[in-house]
Amino acid sequence: EPSPFQRLCPIADCGNAFSRWVEPWEMGFVNADLTILAHRDPQGEWLGSRATSSWHADGTALADAVLFDEQGSVGRALQTLLLTPPPPPPSAPP
Numbered sequence: 001e002p003s004p005f006q007r008l009c010p011i012a013d014c015g016n017a018f019s020r021w022v023e024p025w026e027m028g029f030v031n032a033d034l035t036i037l038a039h040r041d042p043q044g045e046w047l048g049s050r051a052t053s054s055w056h057a058d059g060t061a062l063a064d065a066v067l068f069d070e071q072g073s074v075g076r077a078l079q080t081l082l083l084t085p086p087p088p089p090p091s092a093p094p
Contacts, residue, residue: 004042016051060083
């Protein structure tokens with residue numbers, strides 16, 4: 001049986017996907033770092049995340065998520081992201 005914190009970790013790791021600005025095939029957003037701050041253990045079965053992100057022209061981004069359960073805020077998750085455009089399509093043979 002996972003601990004309450006272990007149950008929180010998978011949803012904390014989804015902030016970059018929940019707050020993306022484009023579809024995954026248009027831009028890669030590699031999660032280079034994840035920080036989870038929990039100020040209490042989550043209670044109950046349901047967990048949620050309210051995520052936002054800031055993308056920058058230099059190819060970096062930050063995703064910030066409020067983590068919550070049925071009683072309210074549990075903590076935050078921060079992700080440092082590397083933005084990677086998809087490779088160009090292969091050129092047609094001559």
